[in-house]
Amino acid sequence: MTTSLESHPIHTWLTDMDGVLVHEESALPGAPEFIAALQxxxxxxLVLTNNSIFTPRDLRARLARSGIDLPEESIWTSALATARFLAEQQPGASAYVIGEAGLTTAIHDEGFILADSDVEFVVLGETRTYSFESIARAIRLIKGGAKFIATNPDVTGPSAEGPLPATGSVAAMITAATGIHPYYVGKPNPLMMRTALNRIGGHSETSVMIGDRMDTDVKSGLEAGMRSILVLTGSTDVDEIAQFPFRPTAVLDGIADVVPFVERLTPHEAVELDED
Known part of the structure; x- marks a missing residue:
């Protein structure tokens, strides 16, 4: 089956990180070449991630160790998107934040006051040290009227030992205790795609989202009005695509197969992409 990847010129590229560019601490084949071609x-x-634990500086160092060289300004996390969203909603407000440096730094840099009482927002992110005390405080604050925000809905995260509970799991616990569901900013919310595009002056009709998950990457790209490329080096097998009521624009084996299109898909060309 052949489909047009470029119904409009491609000016801007967004890509997921884990499962597309890297697996654990190793670069996937073609990832350094892909970033080099874009440059x-x-x-x-922008390189996107739902992981809110690390700052862009941390993630840049991780990518550099794997052989992928890019500036930290080219990394957009769910923590940054959440902080930007909150700043647009209620600038200078106070927030009780459960998370690590990636989230607390982003919230603080947007001018928020970090507090543990009389706050406008409870912001939940990912951390490897969730505590009963912090969860209990979040529940009390939300019951008292604080608005509940979470960086991303992922219920598990990867580790060398196997899956770990992530933001979505802890959010479900808080929801069960309060009856309040959080507003998730990260993928698959297309808001994360739009804030990323705004950051680099992109437009959805001339942009592409590359990811390894149908339920987050492809869905958020679709809902933001973008074309999408699914690569099969991460969470989704080709046989699983048919389970979803939507399709990516193209399916490729890995990011190495995208590299030629960075060069070929100029604003003046339209090519047909063979998915088989």
Whole structure:
């Protein structure tokens, strides 16, 4: 089956990180070449992640160790998107934050006051040290009227030992105790795609989202009005695609297969992409 990847010129590229560019601490085949091609041809791009634990500086160092060289300004996390969203909603408000440096730094840098009482928002992110005390405080604050925000709905995260409970799991616990569901900012909310595009001056009709998950990457790209590429080096097998009521624009084996299109898909070309 052949489908047009470029119904409009491609000016801007967004890509997920884990499962697309890296697996654990190793670069996936073609990832360094993909980033190098974007830089060589002057294509605006951002690397996206739902992980709110790390700052862009931390993530840049992780990518550099794997052989992928890019500036920290080219990394957009769910923590940054959440902080930007809150700043647009209620600038200078106070928030009780459960998370690590990636989230607390982002919230603080947007001018928020971090507090543990009389706050406007409870902001939940991912951490490897969830405590009963912090969860109990969040429940009391939400019951008292604080608005409940979470960085992303992922219920588990990867580790060398196997899956770990993530933001969505802890959010479900708080929801069960309060009856209040959080507003999730990260993927699959298309808000994260739009804030990313705004950051680099992109437009949905001339942008592409690359990911390894149908339920987050492809869905959020679709709902933001973007074309999407699913790569099969992460969470989704090709046989699982049919389970979803939507389709990516193209399916490729890995990011190495995207590299030629960075060069070929200029704003003046339209090519047909063979999915088989």
């Amino acid at each position: 060589q041809y002057g294509r605006p791009f």
